Each structure stands twice: as structure tokens, then as C-alpha cells.
Amino acid sequence: MIALGFDPGLATTGYGIIHKKSSKYFYIKHGTIRTPATKTIPERLAIIYQDAHNLIVKYKPDTIAIERLYFEKNVTNGIYVAQARGVLLLATAHHNIPVVEFSPTEVKIALVGYGRAEKIQVQRMVQKLLSLDTLPRPDDSADALALAICALHIAKTNT
Numbered sequence: 001m002i003a004l005g006f007d008p009g010l011a012t013t014g015y016g017i018i019h020k021k022s023s024k025y026f027y028i029k030h031g032t033i034r035t036p037a038t039k040t041i042p043e044r045l046a047i048i049y050q051d052a053h054n055l056i057v058k059y060k061p062d063t064i065a066i067e068r069l070y071f072e073k074n075v076t077n078g079i080y081v082a083q084a085r086g087v088l089l090l091a092t093a094h095h096n097i098p099v100v101e102f103s104p105t106e107v108k109i110a111l112v113g114y115g116r117a118e119k120i121q122v123q124r125m126v127q128k129l130l131s132l133d134t135l136p137r138p139d140d141s142a143d144a145l146a147l148a149i150c151a152l153h154i155a156k157t158n159t
Helices: 041-059 075-094 104-112 119-129 139-154
Strands: 002-007 012-021 024-034 063-067 099-102
Touching: 002 041, 002 139, 012 041, 012 139, 024 041, 024 139, 041 075, 063 075, 063 139, 099 104, 099 139, 104 119, 104 139, 119 139
Parallel strands: 002 063, 063 099
Antiparallel strands: 002 012, 012 024
């Protein structure tokens, strides 16, 4: 079973793709979708949509995990994240792929066992579970890999 995780953002959307066979996770790819600040918001959202669509077509995931939106202090930034998240959800809907959503706290609990874990602790667990030689970077794509792991962890089918 293949999972694609997305950590949405307008400037940078992280993605991570992994495969699970039996109880073992296998790394496929991770990276970021970057949009230039010189482009309009609709142009930037179109880039996110198109790149997400291309990843879905190329890797044919069985499930997609997207970080659940949460607002801290910067509501304006939250609106842009919500827009990026919306086009990611649209891309998944166009391919009829099941979506699971996790909050950052849920990901931390699932991977580290503590909802207030530091980012580095989550990255180290992702590195260990995927047998990576180095910590996954940048943070956005490391978070996306963690989301993909969570999606496969709860999946009912282990192929």
C-alpha cells in the first residue's frame, strides 16, 4: 500500500511518499512544492494543484494524508494554508483517493508517543522507521513523511 502525505502551505507544501508491505515501511520520495511570491495567489494555488496532481498520477497512492488545519496566532497565514489545503483536497477528489487527516498533535502522539514532542523527535522517528541515512529535510517534507506513516499505520489493508 502506498501513501502520499501533504503538509500544506502557500509558499511551501511538503510531500512524502512511502510504501508499506506487511509491517515494514519503505521510503519512496519526499520533497516540496514551492510557489514564487511574485505570482498571484490563484497562480500559486494552480502550481500546488498541478504538482499534487502530477504526484498522484505518477505514484498512484492508495491513500493520502493531509495535515488538519489549526490556527495559532497568525490568522492571515492560516487562510493561505487553508487555501493550499483546499486545492490538495480537490486534487485528491479528482482522483477519488481516500483522504485521512491528522493534526500535528496526533502525528506526534502516533510517532513519538507525546503530543508536545519537538520536531526533531518526529524527524528522528521518521528516519528510523524509513531506515534513512540522514534526517529528512526540509521540515515540510519531513512532516509529510510523518503524515504518510500515520496514514499507513491506520490503513486496514496491508499489502
